[in-house]
Amino acid sequence: MKLTFTDEAWDEYLYWQVKDKKVLRKINTLIKDTKRDPFDGLGKPEPLKHELAGYWSRRITQEHRLVYEVFEESILVVSCRYHY
Numbered sequence: 001m002k003l004t005f006t007d008e009a010w011d012e013y014l015y016w017q018v019k020d021k022k023v024l025r026k027i028n029t030l031i032k033d034t035k036r037d038p039f040d041g042l043g044k045p046e047p048l049k050h051e052l053a054g055y056w057s058r059r060i061t062q063e064h065r066l067v068y069e070v071f072e073e074s075i076l077v078v079s080c081r082y083h084y
Contacts, residue, residue: 038056066079
C-alpha cells in the first residue's frame with residue numbers, strides 16, 4: 001500500500017524525528033503494521049465517529065494517536081501528534 005501524509009501530519013512526523021526518537025520508532029512500527037492490515041493489529045485500531053467518521057486511530061502513547069484514512073491502494077496519515 002502507498003503511504004502519504006497531509007502537510008500537517010508530515011510536520012508532526014518531523015517534530016518526532018527531532019524531539020523523541022522512541023515515539024518516532026513507535027510511529028514507524030504502527031505505520032508498518034497499518035500497511036499490512038489497516039483495520040487490525042498493533043495500537044488498538046478503532047474507527048472514529050461523528051465528524052471524523054471514515055478515519056481510523058491507533059494509540060502511539062497515552063497522549064498521542066496516529067490518525068489515518070484508508071483508500072483502496074493507499075493510506076493517508078492525517079495526524080501523529082496529540083489526540084484527535
